[in-house]
Amino acid sequence: MSSVLTEAQAGTGSSSGVVVNDFSLQVATANGSGSQTANSVLMRSIFQMGVPVSGKNLFPSNIQGLPTWFTIRASKHGYIGRKREIDVLVCMNPETAEEDVREARAGTHVVYEKKLGLENPGKKRDDVTYYPVPFAELVVKITAAPEHAKLRKLIVNMIYVGVVADLMGIDPAESEIAIAKQLKGKKKAVDLNVSAVKLGLDYAAANFPVKIPYRVERMNATAGKLIVEGNAAAALGCVFAGATVCAWYPITPSSSLCESFIDFCDELRVDAATGKKNVAVIQAEDEIASIGMVLGAGWAGARAFTSTSGPGISLMSEIIGLGYYTEIPAVIFDVQRVGPSTGLPTRTMQGDVLLCYFNSHGDAKHPVLFPASPEECFTMAGEAFDLAERLQTPVFVLTDLDLGMNNWMSDAFPYPTAPLDRGKVLDAAAIEKVKDTWGRYRDVDGDAIPWRTLPGTNSPAGAFFTRGSGHNEKAQYSEKATDYVNNVDRLARKFDTARTLVPKPEIQDRPGAFAGLLAYGTSHYGVSEGRDKLAADFGVPLDYCRLRGLPIGPETAAWIRRHERIYVVEQNRDSQLVTILRDEFPEIAARFVPIRQYNGLPLDATTVVEAVLSDREKSAKKG
Amino acid sequence: MSSVLTEAQAGTGSSSGVVVNDFSLQVATANGSGSQTANSVLMRSIFQMGVPVSGKNLFPSNIQGLPTWFTIRASKHGYIGRKREIDVLVCMNPETAEEDVREARAGTHVVYEKKLGLENPGKKRDDVTYYPVPFAELVVKITAAPEHAKLRKLIVNMIYVGVVADLMGIDPAESEIAIAKQLKGKKKAVDLNVSAVKLGLDYAAANFPVKIPYRVERMNATAGKLIVEGNAAAALGCVFAGATVCAWYPITPSSSLCESFIDFCDELRVDAATGKKNVAVIQAEDEIASIGMVLGAGWAGARAFTSTSGPGISLMSEIIGLGYYTEIPAVIFDVQRVGPSTGLPTRTMQGDVLLCYFNSHGDAKHPVLFPASPEECFTMAGEAFDLAERLQTPVFVLTDLDLGMNNWMSDAFPYPTAPLDRGKVLDAAAIEKVKDTWGRYRDVDGDAIPWRTLPGTNSPAGAFFTRGSGHNEKAQYSEKATDYVNNVDRLARKFDTARTLVPKPEIQDRPGAFAGLLAYGTSHYGVSEGRDKLAADFGVPLDYCRLRGLPIGPETAAWIRRHERIYVVEQNRDSQLVTILRDEFPEIAARFVPIRQYNGLPLDATTVVEAVLSDREKSAKKG
Amino acid sequence: MSAQPPAPSTPAAPKTNRLGLPKAEYEGGKSTLCLGCGHDVITKQVINAFYEMGVPPYQVAKFSGIGCSSKTPAYFLNRAWGFNGVHGRMPAAATGALVANPELTGIGVSGDGDTASIGIGQFVHLVRRNLPLVYIVEDNGVYGLTKGQFSATADVGATRKKGDVNEFVPIDLCSLAIELGGTFVARSFSGDMKQLQTILEAAIAHKGTSIIDVISPCVTFNDHEGSTKSYKYAKEHETPVHDVGFVPYFEDTLAEIPAGDTKDVPFPDGSVLRFRGVGRDYDPTDKEKALRSIHESHARQEILTGILYLNPAKPGFSEVLGATGTSLVNLPLDVVRPSREALERVMESMR
Amino acid sequence: MSAQPPAPSTPAAPKTNRLGLPKAEYEGGKSTLCLGCGHDVITKQVINAFYEMGVPPYQVAKFSGIGCSSKTPAYFLNRAWGFNGVHGRMPAAATGALVANPELTGIGVSGDGDTASIGIGQFVHLVRRNLPLVYIVEDNGVYGLTKGQFSATADVGATRKKGDVNEFVPIDLCSLAIELGGTFVARSFSGDMKQLQTILEAAIAHKGTSIIDVISPCVTFNDHEGSTKSYKYAKEHETPVHDVGFVPYFEDTLAEIPAGDTKDVPFPDGSVLRFRGVGRDYDPTDKEKALRSIHESHARQEILTGILYLNPAKPGFSEVLGATGTSLVNLPLDVVRPSREALERVMESMR
Numbered sequence A, B: 001m002s003s004v005l006t007e008a009q010a011g012t013g014s015s016s017g018v019v020v021n022d023f024s025l026q027v028a029t030a031n032g033s034g035s036q037t038a039n040s041v042l043m044r045s046i047f048q049m050g051v052p053v054s055g056k057n058l059f060p061s062n063i064q065g066l067p068t069w070f071t072i073r074a075s076k077h078g079y080i081g082r083k084r085e086i087d088v089l090v091c092m093n094p095e096t097a098e099e100d101v102r103e104a105r106a107g108t109h110v111v112y113e114k115k116l117g118l119e120n121p122g123k124k125r126d127d128v129t130y131y132p133v134p135f136a137e138l139v140v141k142i143t144a145a146p147e148h149a150k151l152r153k154l155i156v157n158m159i160y161v162g163v164v165a166d167l168m169g170i171d172p173a174e175s176e177i178a179i180a181k182q183l184k185g186k187k188k189a190v191d192l193n194v195s196a197v198k199l200g201l202d203y204a205a206a207n208f209p210v211k212i213p214y215r216v217e218r219m220n221a222t223a224g225k226l227i228v229e230g231n232a233a234a235a236l237g238c239v240f241a242g243a244t245v246c247a248w249y250p251i252t253p254s255s256s257l258c259e260s261f262i263d264f265c266d267e268l269r270v271d272a273a274t275g276k277k278n279v280a281v282i283q284a285e286d287e288i289a290s291i292g293m294v295l296g297a298g299w300a301g302a303r304a305f306t307s308t309s310g311p312g313i314s315l316m317s318e319i320i321g322l323g324y325y326t327e328i329p330a331v332i333f334d335v336q337r338v339g340p341s342t343g344l345p346t347r348t349m350q351g352d353v354l355l356c357y358f359n360s361h362g363d364a365k366h367p368v369l370f371p372a373s374p375e376e377c378f379t380m381a382g383e384a385f386d387l388a389e390r391l392q393t394p395v396f397v398l399t400d401l402d403l404g405m406n407n408w409m410s411d412a413f414p415y416p417t418a419p420l421d422r423g424k425v426l427d428a429a430a431i432e433k434v435k436d437t438w439g440r441y442r443d444v445d446g447d448a449i450p451w452r453t454l455p456g457t458n459s460p461a462g463a464f465f466t467r468g469s470g471h472n473e474k475a476q477y478s479e480k481a482t483d484y485v486n487n488v489d490r491l492a493r494k495f496d497t498a499r500t501l502v503p504k505p506e507i508q509d510r511p512g513a514f515a516g517l518l519a520y521g522t523s524h525y526g527v528s529e530g531r532d533k534l535a536a537d538f539g540v541p542l543d544y545c546r547l548r549g550l551p552i553g554p555e556t557a558a559w560i561r562r563h564e565r566i567y568v569v570e571q572n573r574d575s576q577l578v579t580i581l582r583d584e585f586p587e588i589a590a591r592f593v594p595i596r597q598y599n600g601l602p603l604d605a606t607t608v609v610e611a612v613l614s615d616r617e618k619s620a621k622k623g
Numbered sequence C, D: 001m002s003a004q005p006p007a008p009s010t011p012a013a014p015k016t017n018r019l020g021l022p023k024a025e026y027e028g029g030k031s032t033l034c035l036g037c038g039h040d041v042i043t044k045q046v047i048n049a050f051y052e053m054g055v056p057p058y059q060v061a062k063f064s065g066i067g068c069s070s071k072t073p074a075y076f077l078n079r080a081w082g083f084n085g086v087h088g089r090m091p092a093a094a095t096g097a098l099v100a101n102p103e104l105t106g107i108g109v110s111g112d113g114d115t116a117s118i119g120i121g122q123f124v125h126l127v128r129r130n131l132p133l134v135y136i137v138e139d140n141g142v143y144g145l146t147k148g149q150f151s152a153t154a155d156v157g158a159t160r161k162k163g164d165v166n167e168f169v170p171i172d173l174c175s176l177a178i179e180l181g182g183t184f185v186a187r188s189f190s191g192d193m194k195q196l197q198t199i200l201e202a203a204i205a206h207k208g209t210s211i212i213d214v215i216s217p218c219v220t221f222n223d224h225e226g227s228t229k230s231y232k233y234a235k236e237h238e239t240p241v242h243d244v245g246f247v248p249y250f251e252d253t254l255a256e257i258p259a260g261d262t263k264d265v266p267f268p269d270g271s272v273l274r275f276r277g278v279g280r281d282y283d284p285t286d287k288e289k290a291l292r293s294i295h296e297s298h299a300r301q302e303i304l305t306g307i308l309y310l311n312p313a314k315p316g317f318s319e320v321l322g323a324t325g326t327s328l329v330n331l332p333l334d335v336v337r338p339s340r341e342a343l344e345r346v347m348e349s350m351r
């Protein structure tokens, strides 16, 4: 999943002073004002022109009226992480317009509703360029008809698409295609929106002879790629991984994962003959019920999963411990948001690493996977189910709001060709063979993973009793100290087996690297871009290990041991992964240098660059 | 809380071959057979003779019928931890008698029900000494009366008290006193029980000319001491700490804490005038409700607490995070039992350290106190409430089944003379002064602890809005990145303030120590006894730091830095405290050597001795 | 959105209540809910009720869970303390706070998801305890804040915007509360402001748990054709079981409803609830009849509103606990810390 | 206590059921409960019912929470799979398992604490879903396993051994289940073995949730004078609302109760429940009457037993979910993994 394009792909800038295919554009609107369509059209238009693009929606935790910012980044280099610096600002929200401009950096180009009078004396900044547009007036022209009146709020957004298209050189034809796609070709709606774009185009053409120096030019770096949210990708992954039971309770930012699963199943899991579904999706009454249902289904032998966010994981803690101790497969997606507590439900964070890894009371540890892109959401969903059934234990898949809910440019998803790994299950025939020698919790293969049977297996000798209380190898109730120790020691060994089974890290080394960067999940984008900057602009080459799963496996361990200094980049306050790394590598624990961003915004490259440079200075001073 | 007595106190042995005041006696019975009374009488008799004693009840997780073992240890040296080696065995349980004897070590003295025929050919071991007693026959003599018939099951236990008293030199007069005390002087019951003891005495006197070489002789090491369970001590501590709200849900081994609190309050918290209670105890419907009620009460300004065990903490996780983020005082007792999941509810473990310290999603950390004795349960209850109100955050008090439910010889509890520290609370007058400058979450004192107001305070400017969602210094809703970071950074600084406020460690250094032992809670007994052994028998002097609270404070940090090798003794599989220590001391993380016992039994000295010696060998080999 | 107190009241303020406080003293922060959300209408009535009842704002404690509805305590009574907890667990926090300080007047606001889905367990046990608390469920049949999934009060056959149909038996919080021994059970509709305000005033006077299920349409996700919680549907199907008037103890006339063929139910504090029949005979003190009427209303697709069941005499929670009934928050040290002798006595029993 | 399967059956075994299996094939491990515990009696009837109904043991899934009662699934049907989960959350595990494999016959055993206290939330939502499950609550009014604290079904005025009195409204799980749309709601008494076995057989045949509240005295902590869940009290206060007989579809005679002044309720599978009145007129298919009778029984201090409400026609959970109704556990790969083309189609929509 390299984030750097070949120069060929990257295309080249044109006339000097003009920046081509490398900018961030931010649209400030109000929540629920229906700007999403316009924003996606803008984003898709650029995407369709072959330019790598990303869209990030910064929205409030309410349904209507509060400020929302949508940021579109175009990058010929394929950097699709968040960029701190905004180049073009579209102010559609009267509530925030003045503050938006006040906080804009010098050189920003500001498109805004004329009547806000941002250029009035006292307000005007002479280090930004203004493009006033009478949106309110314009929109009336095409929505004069009374039946259109209540469409104005929506349509007005399409006008800025046109204005920006003209000012930045976006091909209007692409916008038309994007609109048709967005509105699923509803003729009347399409026409109305297209005319709104036209209105913007014409106005800008007529009134702004000088265009914005940030331009879009065609290149060919998006062919075959998708624009998709991580949650949808994960849901699709669950469908193709053969998940047949889903129990969930809505929570931002995870709801759309299960909702997408429902939609995909309505299309892909319907029995042609009966019209019935080959899947059961249960909207539970809360997260305790969701995880209980998932364990029940996993115990019965189905591939079952749930999706939630931090508060849900906290609630599930007791039952997750049951899953660990009774050894029941389960897949739990945690689309992380900002905690503690309710925190900032619409901001992103990697704050649940310790909660998931050490979840529940007593001694318990759990495998955790870290997808970093939509395609990994898709593929790791499959890996998670294989892992859960192979290891017979709950497996966490940690994504975050940034990955789950934002629009990502993604590689196409590879069709899974490998058979499902259903793990160690004895059928009736196999039970006949092993008979009394079989023990539900006996390690016969040396990998500490026992064999299980499924309820309903037609055999007089197949049944066993699952319990969260003490049990021996035969799954019989036991309070014997030796049985207990024997069992939990095996569970510890099983966790070591997991080290060899979780997804391997993605390692990118650079000649002459004096140290390494270690990161996971969506930190990848800020880290890889920052790493390129450090090498290119500061002559600081760094190796890079993108951790893709816990527990730490041999490859990661080897990479860590090879490095004298390791910057561990995380999107949480307490550098939670560092806690785990120090525990795993006591003899070199001092090598880990935490780099943290935890303000609820996706990690940006600048944060990484600044942190590394300041650390180098510090250590330089030391001697 | 030194565990070593002066030679003066320790008394001296008499005729050689005989061991005085240094043995373990184990009584094997069936659960619910009413042996508790007999066992306490036996234990108290020894206690009343001035001999340091401890009693540990190993009982099953059911109510009646399953095997139970009660172990009484007498130690002139004042060692009251568990001893692996049993010297005298009383077999009252036909179910387990044969296995009990089979597993007994050579030299054990076995008192048993004659008709079990343990000496019959094929069963008899010639490396143990047998004392057959026809308990069933004897008991009939004093319970011939039909109305007594159903008392037999109970009374028969008193007979072995008499037998053991004769065989080991326990003064029957003391047993009579103990009986009177146990049965609160109920004349008829007392007489019956006393006659049973007499029966045993006479039988042993008449039939066993050779006595057991483990003897009890009077000494004066128990004057003024108490025999009490940790749960009762903690409950009493809560009463004297001014706790006025308790919300709980029953769970072994914590139930008796709140039940004792109820009993103590019925005696000590009744308003003389009205007969009403100056306390509210709520039996909640579950642990989520308990902790919710405790937060509600703490928010209203009362000293509120709950008590539970691992499963309850897991369930509370979401709301504990709310308490952390909204900064509400709360005291949570976790009487730990063996996990994961339901685990072994009647066995002991220190398995919830990580769960409590890192509890809940997002970045959250919590102070954790580790009482090691009943008197510390009493005093730390008070410290916990002071800490919770001073820091405005939930505070955990971690005990375990061993401390909470076993009978401990304890120092008397010191009467608390200091005023309660109610923390930073603004009353109406104070609010008048600070007015608009006040912010509920503003750090005005530099200790990161803000000032709060209490609902009902008669002031138009005192109110604020508590929320688990993002908030600024004024407690207003905020999704601003800067407000969020500002707030959680303060919370992190507040946790540093906590380092200076949690109970300081108890440090015992030894000249020439080559390394240190670090432990917490009930590990103290096995550790301090093992440490004495290591010094006395193996010439291995060790320093000792008994951790009494988290986060790690400066004294502990200094002690750790002073030592090249630190044995961290824990009663869990994953050496959970070591994870925290390695995180806190990355540069010396390799110095921590885990010593673990996690079989559900209280830590014994031998485990510590063996572990330290084997580590020395290893490092010796290394060079 | 803001917990910042408005500027202190000026005596110049014209209309005031019995405490001499103007309405402004009972207002809250600016709502961030959708334009037209039923919840905002309820907020207004809460403000009116507390103003009319002349409750000192600083003696009020506001509780809520999570949801659009649960945000509303920030939009009324800024002078009162607010506790916006976690999802579905409002009752526990309220219980702890009001047991710690029974002198506070407690009001809890929740939603149908917060109460009937995740929160039904705490709801059930709260009702059993009869904790003095005004408990408003702003009932729109969906999870508004998470964009409109069905909640446990959605009616069988109701459709979502997407078109999918609810198949599960709805929880009727009123009949459930009565079944569980509730002492004040009411239903209203955010569109019926007068009735709602009267019910709220009576609830404030009630010394037990007042369950008030208020149909409160979600204009964004559940106000469409096919919804049974839309403004249109509620207007068409609301069926008041009586006219209700309330005279607090500190007033003596009841203008709206003159005596006559009315039923008066007195409160321990001397306040009176007066009911006048509206055609059907409905006795709010007859449990069985109340239950039957509610059940029958389902078949008839009526939304029965009014005070459906009432039993003001039953003792509240603190009383049952045997507590003094006064605040346990700041008791003097000598009251909460027993004497040295007491400690000695206890320890003696351990020797 | 033991999940170890007994030795395979020997054809020599005398009496067998319609599957040719002897009773032994339906037995379980040795009980570790107190001598005389009501729960052990219920265990016996469960064994009888499954034996008589001729359910293949390996097709049975046993679920429970935590408590003495929740231990009992280890004491019956050793040939069946058992899932002893955590406290109060049995319904969720059962729901997941039985949705994953609807071909299993599910039985859940819980206690009054496990269900009515911590578990009431999952109970409520389970009933609403009508998941095919035989749900037995072994109701003794206390938490046995934690030594006898009051549970949420303890009656007002009931005393504990210590002497303290319960003051909180008990939850009547039967009227509650009916209120929530339950389709099979029964109460029995561990002392009334014949009735209990019949109810269990009918419950096994029922294709929805069968709630069976069985008064099951705790001889150790709640069998004293002053208890309303003691053997003595239950014997004296049990009031059957009818005689009930059950003819499974595979039998055709109903010896015990000859037709006559009886009411027959047919099951979709052809089985029939036959009720004969016992003085009072009681119609188990009339919801309102059933509720009223139960409520009135409280005042009369009667423990109504029998099948209190019944509606066998209502569709079960899987059906409502629109699932195939067959096991989702081992579907062939080509069924659960859509084609390459399907993936392409979906991805195209994302371009």
Ligand SMILES: Cc1ncc(C[n+]2csc(CCOP(=O)(O)OP(=O)(O)O)c2C)c(N)n1
Residues within 6 Å of the ligand: A249, A250, A251, A252, A287, A311, A312, A315, A342, C066, C067, C068, C069, C070, C087, C110, C111, C112, C113, C114, C115, C138, C140, C141, C142, C143, C144, C145, C146, C151, C218
């Ligand atoms: C533990 C937990 N689970 C899920 C959520 C997500 N969530 C927030 S509000 C809500 C439902 C709110 O519905 P309702 O109570 O009816 O309030 P409304 O928005 O409809 O007024 C949910 C599921 C959460 N905040 N916490």
Ligand SMILES: Cc1ncc(C[n+]2csc(CCOP(=O)(O)OP(=O)(O)O)c2C)c(N)n1
Residues within 6 Å of the ligand: B249, B250, B251, B252, B287, B311, B312, B315, B342, D066, D067, D068, D069, D070, D087, D110, D111, D112, D113, D114, D115, D138, D140, D141, D142, D143, D144, D145, D146, D151, D218
């Ligand atoms: C989360 C959790 N809280 C508390 C407990 C302790 N506990 C075990 S059983 C039980 C109550 C059992 O009562 P009931 O369901 O009536 O079963 P009974 O023993 O009376 O048959 C409790 C509180 C637990 N196991 N788990």
Ligand code: SF4
Residues within 6 Å of the ligand: A063, A064, C032, C033, C034, C036, C037, C038, C039, C068, C069, C140, C144, C145, C217, C218, C219, C220, C221
């Ligand atoms: S989403 Fe619905 S409930 Fe929420 S504020 Fe908007 S209208 Fe009200």
Ligand code: SF4
Residues within 6 Å of the ligand: B063, B064, D032, D033, D034, D036, D037, D038, D039, D068, D069, D140, D144, D145, D217, D218, D219, D220, D221
């Ligand atoms: S304690 Fe009570 S419920 Fe538990 S086994 Fe004994 S008698 Fe039965």
Ligand SMILES: [Mg+2]
Residues within 6 Å of the ligand: C067, C111, C112, C113, C138, C139, C140, C141, C142, C143, C144, C151
């Ligand atoms: Mg709602």
Ligand SMILES: [Mg+2]
Residues within 6 Å of the ligand: D067, D111, D112, D113, D138, D139, D140, D141, D142, D143, D144, D151
């Ligand atoms: Mg019970």
